[in-house]
Amino acid sequence: MKHSLILLITILIISCVQKTDLHKDAHWSYEGETGPVHWGEIEKNSDCGGLFQSPLNIVNYKVDSLLTPLKITYSDSTHIHDIINNGHTIQYNFDSGDYITIEGVTYELKQFHFHEPAEHLIDGIRYPMVIHLVHKSENGTYAVLAVMAKEGKSSKPFDFLESFLPIPVGENRIVDSAFDMNLNLPDNRAYFTYSGSLTTPPCTENVQWFIFKNPITVSLSQVEKLKALMPLNNYRDEQSLNDREIKLSK
Template identity: 50%
Template sequence: MSFSYEFEIIMKTKATLIIAIVFTLLSCKNYTKNNIVAVSEHEKSNNSEEHPHWTYMGETGPEHWAEIEKQSSCEGKRQSPVNIIDIDATNDTSLNPITINYSNDVKIHDVTNNGHSIQYSFEKGDYIVVDGKKKELVQIHFHEPSEHTLNGIRFPLEMHMVHVDSDNKIAVLSVMATEGKNSEPFTFLEKYLPLKTGATKPVNVKFDLNLNLPKNKSYYTYDGSLTTPPCTEGVSWFVFKTPITISVGQVKQLQKQMPLNNYRNEQPLNGRIIKQLAQ
């Protein structure tokens, strides 16, 4: 999550209030649209002229985010992503299956190439329930290859489904993808590509996000952060154990649209416990 950069919430009240997490565009301008409440996962532009924008490479790459993004939490102790080691994950009998309420009636509002990832923003309607609290789906985006690793294995692609609740607490569902059979939902999503950096294209078509989830919904969960500046902590992560399958061509098509290796490296757990739904 998918920034001198601070986490910013802009509220607008309109009849068709939609929440969207929007990555800031290359211009370093905060990006807001009509009828959209933008929760910027990215930076704000107060002094964009004076310092470089963060990237995934070289002097502005992940190892330098904390210097570049002075106000960020990128040096925090509860950061994401992490390597998840199955035998170290605690079986937690108090965990429940995630309540996922994705409808086939909810529309994708638009797709953006924000220079860090390809992001599809959803209209209001899809949500999950975590600890009795409703968290609305805002957007999905991709990392190639994956940010989280499972038992040290990095997958070809990781999809982040970003949710926000009424207290602006973020929960991200993470789905890994392996290369294999073609995925029809990905064929649909990629119909809207290519997209130039900084460009947004309206979609306005219903999309059933359930189609992008693995059948087996067992998961690991831990307390982490946004994986992009400002690296805000307090993010609840739910990483599905089972990957979905998409074709090599589908991975490549997304890869071409995103910065090379748009992932952040493994962050130390610093005593955090990764839990899993007891089998």
Template identity: 50%
Template sequence: MSNRRFQILFPAIFLTVLAGCGNNSPNHDAAAAKEASVPAAAHHTHWSYEGDTSPEHWAELDQLFTTCSTGSAQSPVNILHDKVKEDERLSPVKVEYSPSPVSIINNGHTIQVNISSKDNKLTVEGKTYLLQQFHFHLPSEHEVDGKHAEMELHLVHKSEDGSLAVLGVLIHSGSENTVLNKLWSALPAEESAEAIVVDGSFDPAGLLPADLHSFRYQGSLTTPPCTEGVQWIVLENPVTWSAEQIAKFAAIFPHDNRPVQPLGSREIGSDE
């Protein structure tokens, strides 16, 4: 790992969650699908996964977070196989990742890996999104037939018009992911405003399963401000990490997942 460090000037809500989702995610106007800045007040609003600042209280913490309780298309959700709609109109997701310079940071909510290259693309239904960052949740945020995976990876992408697409990968305990070791060797145990530059390059494709069949639905960021209008692609096939690799993350974040949200009238499609 390089000894070089650089200061990342990021708000507490910068592209995470998902986005996804994600922790440190920007606020986007879902209706207009345009990128919008988050007012400074939200940058300093403390939220967490425990106690009085846990998910059930997020909407009470800041007026910018009200969508966390009033939204009708929130994420994550429980994916029920018997209710998934196989949609032949959905084309397979196309992922074009390549080795890229990355930096890794503990932002207080998760471990996030920032991508500085613009060569990593995700194409969904003819629309292309660029990979911004990826981060992790323990246990998984999405459930499948009511069950969590040990962890979940969220790869957060943004299109030219500012809309978001998050690729979710479920992680089960099993064989070691040797590609991950390059990141885990630099794993920052303490929260910091500084990101550690990882030596060389890292290929995000090494974190994906070979089969990219997916579930699709419209949802939201899984962290405040819980903005809706996010395209979710949750891969049907999980990947495996060793128990030791999962434990190393759990030692820093024993749990950092939002509970599943009501699906409501939304449908989950499958590209099979």
């Protein structure tokens, strides 16, 4: 009996050590032992276990008449420098030139990437795809624009972006071509806004989010082409609101 108890304890200790080592050496993903619920364990110095995380279900928002239209300064000829398949998404990196201005602070567009389906929900509805445009200020703070996409009419800008695909996981490809990011923004630019985080590790908080209320349209074939190159369901589940306020511009 004593030997059996010692054996059981030994097995449990080994199991715990192996699990700890797995999290210690693993890279994050969207499923299983390295999925979103474990990001805080895998990324020890991250904000992934914080109280003000993203994405959210955009509900119980308030219209704020004081919110002004977004000051988006996107050139029609800014260059996409390169494209990378990082194993989590397809990401396009920009040369300097495009930026947004928020309360007098300039945030330069660094890159945009895709999630299928979308991460934020709007009134409980999850769109089939979203583009996240990630901007960064000189002092290191982030502002992200989220452009929802629904299936419908084919998008010519998407045809251009997908002309550089496919690209294998872990590889990047120089693009060095001009692109007008304005073409991938909705005509009606009413937006939801709140303070949250990046939706992938390190889940940095104090990120200003601007989620356009209205989606753009892309064709089913365009959605499927991207989907085939990214992890299945590369989205993080909705996080707790924790007394944050969500505002809607007019």
